[in-house]
Amino acid sequence: MHLPIDLEIGSLYDRKELHEKYGGQNQGGISTPRTYPVIFLFSSPRGREYGYQDGWKEDGFYHYTGEGQRGHMDFVRGNRAVRDHAKQGKVLLLFETTPDGRRRFVGPMEYVDHYFKEIPDSTRALRRGIIFRLAPADVELDAPGEPPSRTGLQFLSSRDRALLVSRSPIESRDTRFTYYQRSAYVKKYVLERANGFCEACGEPAPFARPDGTPYLEVHDTTRLSDSGLDDPRHVIACCPTCHRKVHYGEGGSEHNRVLRERILAVEEAIGAGKFLLVTAAILVNGEGRVLLTQRAGHGALAGKWEFSGGKVEEGETLIEGLRREITEELEIELEEPRPFLMVDHTYPEFHVRLVSFLATSKSERFRLRSHQRSMLVPITELGTVDLADADIPIATALQARCRLELQTNSD
Numbered sequence: 001m002h003l004p005i006d007l008e009i010g011s012l013y014d015r016k017e018l019h020e021k022y023g024g025q026n027q028g029g030i031s032t033p034r035t036y037p038v039i040f041l042f043s044s045p046r047g048r049e050y051g052y053q054d055g056w057k058e059d060g061f062y063h064y065t066g067e068g069q070r071g072h073m074d075f076v077r078g079n080r081a082v083r084d085h086a087k088q089g090k091v092l093l094l095f096e097t098t099p100d101g102r103r104r105f106v107g108p109m110e111y112v113d114h115y116f117k118e119i120p121d122s123t124r125a126l127r128r129g130i131i132f133r134l135a136p137a138d139v140e141l142d143a144p145g146e147p148p149s150r151t152g153l154q155f156l157s158s159r160d161r162a163l164l165v166s167r168s169p170i171e172s173r174d175t176r177f178t179y180y181q182r183s184a185y186v187k188k189y190v191l192e193r194a195n196g197f198c199e200a201c202g203e204p205a206p207f208a209r210p211d212g213t214p215y216l217e218v219h220d221t222t223r224l225s226d227s228g229l230d231d232p233r234h235v236i237a238c239c240p241t242c243h244r245k246v247h248y249g250e251g252g253s254e255h256n257r258v259l260r261e262r263i264l265a266v267e268e269a270i271g272a273g274k275f276l277l278v279t280a281a282i283l284v285n286g287e288g289r290v291l292l293t294q295r296a297g298h299g300a301l302a303g304k305w306e307f308s309g310g311k312v313e314e315g316e317t318l319i320e321g322l323r324r325e326i327t328e329e330l331e332i333e334l335e336e337p338r339p340f341l342m343v344d345h346t347y348p349e350f351h352v353r354l355v356s357f358l359a360t361s362k363s364e365r366f367r368l369r370s371h372q373r374s375m376l377v378p379i380t381e382l383g384t385v386d387l388a389d390a391d392i393p394i395a396t397a398l399q400a401r402c403r404l405e406l407q408t409n410s411d
Helices: 015-022 045-050 077-083 155-167 176-194 240-248 252-271 318-330 379-384 389-410
Strands: 038-043 062-065 091-097 103-120 126-136 217-220 235-238 275-283 289-294 309-311 334-346 351-361 373-378
Touching: 015 038, 038 077, 038 103, 062 103, 077 103, 077 126, 155 176, 176 217, 176 235, 217 240, 235 240, 235 252, 240 252, 252 275, 252 334, 252 351, 275 289, 275 318, 275 334, 275 389, 289 379, 309 318, 318 334, 318 351, 334 389, 351 389, 373 379, 379 389
Parallel strands: 038 091, 275 351
Antiparallel strands: 062 126, 091 103, 103 126, 217 235, 275 309, 289 373, 334 351
16 A cells, blocks of 8 residues: 555654645544654553553454543544445555654554444543554455355356355454455455456556466456455456556556446346347458458348457356357457456446457458458458447557557658
């Protein structure tokens, strides 16, 4: 996590200087600066005087006592700020008080849950206290068991488990391992759903991990921190560039809002059984012309032109599904399909996730088996063709790449 203020984990700070530089109340354990998206948490050993103590417990979480010197603690002011920090886009920064009165920065934390405990107040009267359980932010979430599957539709099976664990309440007896293991199931599902493509920009993953799986990062569109992933319907897999753009780029909040709406549309379609995973081949000949085929039949897409391809079947990888569809539709075999662009588009009756690949064939001769017509169109003229809506972004990206290559060659 990139901290919004300049602090170093493990370093000592003077509280007065922290407030002079960043603002916030200089009294109490919870301080909420107005001009920075942070909440300071100051833990003190003085709690021992009243029979309780903040710190790391056997369950693996940091237990932090809420604020309020007298009477029952309620979710107002600082306590509410801690509980709702992710929703408000703020980072919890935890400090522990050293014997000489300085503050050691423990690191960025994330609210997990809370429980109530009977503790004494400043008058020694027993009252209901709020104890927050906090976990370190930015813990690497390794998917449990096997790595994400490369089978195109495997994510549909992983989704049920991810939804189940995300909806199960975290009990006080749960360990930090259990908490992050739950998040790991969400991560595994989201990576499988992405199938190696950034769900933000649609580009293929920039590189592969040592195990050969595409490298993508996960981003929770409803929370500032991306550790402790919550509802899989709000989490996307994205390339590092898009991930940083959301967190630190100009217009990041608006971009995040768009992504939140987009992935929610995908998840709603999956839940309603109206989601189609489709592949398409971009076949370009030596003259720079791309093969398009025209849909037959009835419905909203009848008569529209498209890049040839079709639905991925259960048990197939994307490329296996693409090869099968092209053989069935054109009676040709593809050579070396290369990932190009993934597009999400919602039609009136279904949502399609269209994954395109640049490809060549062993033969330029083909036979139409499913479409009514075909044509070879110069890449520069793709914008004049009545393409299906989901195919338009692919054509646009192809034209942009073509212009860039021409410019590069001319330079």
